[in-house]
Amino acid sequence: MNTITRFLNLHFGEEAKDKVLENVTSSISFRGANVWILACAIVVASVGLNVNSTAVIIGAMLISPLMGPIIGAGFALGTYDFNLLKKSIKNLGIATVVSLFVSFLYFLLSPFKEAQSELLARTAPNIYDVLIAFFGGLAGVIALTRVEKGNPIPGVAIATALMPPLCTAGYGLAIGNFSYFGGALYLYIINCFFICISTFLIVKLLKYPKVKFVDDQKEKKITRIISTLIIVILIPSFYLAYALLQEKKYSQQVNEFIQTEFNNKGYTLIYEKTYFNNRPKMIELAFLDKRFSPNELQELNGKLENYGLQGTTLKIRQDSTDLKKDILAEINQQSKNVSEKDVIIQNLRKELQSxxxxxxxxxxxxxxxxxxxxxxxxxxxxxxxxxxxxxxxxxxxxxxxxxxxxxxxxxxxxxxxxxxxxxxxxxxxxx
The missing domain is CATH 3.30.300 (GMP Synthetase; Chain A, domain 3)
Incomplete structure (x- = not known):
């Protein structure tokens, strides 16, 4: 048992506590160079989100100095240093406002305002984002308190992804979509809060000395406030995770219905759209040459319950004129999304052929x-x-x-x- 305890002992390889606190305090401030570095990182991340480039977004996350005040707030709570806490919150507020302003300005001026997959991924956070922030924060703080820092800290910056949600929030403001703005800002709050909480727990576990004497009543009050905040932030994430699970389940049921009732019978499907958030939900389909009679449509709608698709209406589009318009519109939309890389590749192929x-x-x-x-x-x-x-x-x-x-x-x-x-x-x- 003693061997296992020694093996898992966090005090092994620990940096001197005063030196760690000094490093944390020095990384909190957002003045001069730090503000410019943050602004540049925000522009890089915004470009990455705009062109849907994961590599560029990762680069921006590595540049960003946003982790400093969040870690500082966690250390301040763990050591009951309320002056450090005020300073950390103030600097985090400055960094957040600067980031939102720069990303808002970029997307306002950018001619490309279409929501790419990297942007949309930051608009609906859930419990999994909480887990990433919490355990990523734990890894980062443990590394920060070591003599040998190693490479977890850059990994934490990438995993917890503080920059992309802020850029997405700026994008939501620029296009006037407050649903995107709210979802992205909520993800940013989740990341900040749970990195801070994981820092607080490691500071308590490593027994960092309290800066000021705090009586038991005040300590219990702080613990209650933290617990309440955890619950308040967790509840929406659980709801969003549940909604995501329901949507995935619904999508699987729709695929099973289409496979059994149409694909297995040799009907060629040329158009499919699912309206999960409609009331009632709707599945819209169109086929190459099959035409359904009113009786067949009624029978197919009756079969939806057999696949767990209660409260769903099946609509089969058989008006070829409207359908052609929609399909052409979708093809045109997809052709707009062809990236510059694809164009370059085509030109190079032509050049090689010559x-x-x-x-x-x-x-x-x-x-x-x-x-x-x-x-x-x-x-x-x-x-x-x-x-x-x-x-x-x-x-x-x-x-x-x-x-x-x-x-x-x-x-x-x-x-x-x-x-x-x-x-x-x-x-x-x-x-």
Missing amino acids: YNFDDKELLKEINILFPKLAPYSIGKQLVIIRPDSSFYQNTLTYQGKTEISIDDLNKLKAWLQAKFHSESFQIIKAD
Whole structure:
């Protein structure tokens, strides 16, 4: 038992408490450089959310200095240092306002205002976000109190994700969507609060000395306030987790219904939309060539209860004109989402094709028409006229041992120009 206790002992490898407190206190302030670093990190995170780039968002989270005042508040609560607590809350407030303003300004000026998946992921927090914040915070604070800090702290900054919710809240303000703003701000509050609570627990567990004498009554009062805040913040997250679970379950039931009643019978589904938040809920479908009679529709609606889809209405769209409009609108919307990377890839593919001379039929014809040519090479060659002037030219270089007449070389050149639709084709005899 003693061996296990020693193995799990958090005091092993612990940094001196006064040094840890000094480091924590110094990281709280938001003045000068810290404000500029925060503003730059917010812009980077906003761009990442705007273009749906996870790598850019992770980079922004590593730059951000937001963790300082949150950890400071946790240490202040654990040591009953109310001056440090006031300072931490004040600086966290400054950082939050600066972040919201910068992200709001960015999204207000950005021409791309469509909600990407990385943005939408921060608008509906739940109990899982609480667990991430709490256990991420625990890992971060434990690392902070070690002599050897290791690499958990950057990982905590990424896992707890303080920056993206703030940027999403700024996005919600910029487009006037207060549902996005409220959801993202709630996620940010969850992250801040539970990182702070995990810090408080580790500080108590490691027995950091109290800065001021606090009687039992005051200590119990602080504990009650913290417990109440935990409950108040947890209740909405439990509700949102339950709502998410219900939506996932409903989606599975809809898929089972469609698979059994339509796909297994050979009907080709071309349009599907589910309205989970409608009252009543609705499933909207359309098929390639199958047309349903009123009796069939009534029968299918009656079968919904067999799949646990009570309170749901099935609507099958059979008006081809309206359906075409919706499908075309969806295709157009998807085409707008094609990223710049896809365009670059397509251009590069076209460019590579212009360099591709691996045409077996062409090579076969050359070998038949000009058998004395081999061995030879064919491709694009960079021709440099001056240091600042150059161009690519189609070139055939041959090493045939038998001499080829001028007439044959002119015929070969004319033939290659016709084949490649290019007036610029050079034939060179290699020495």
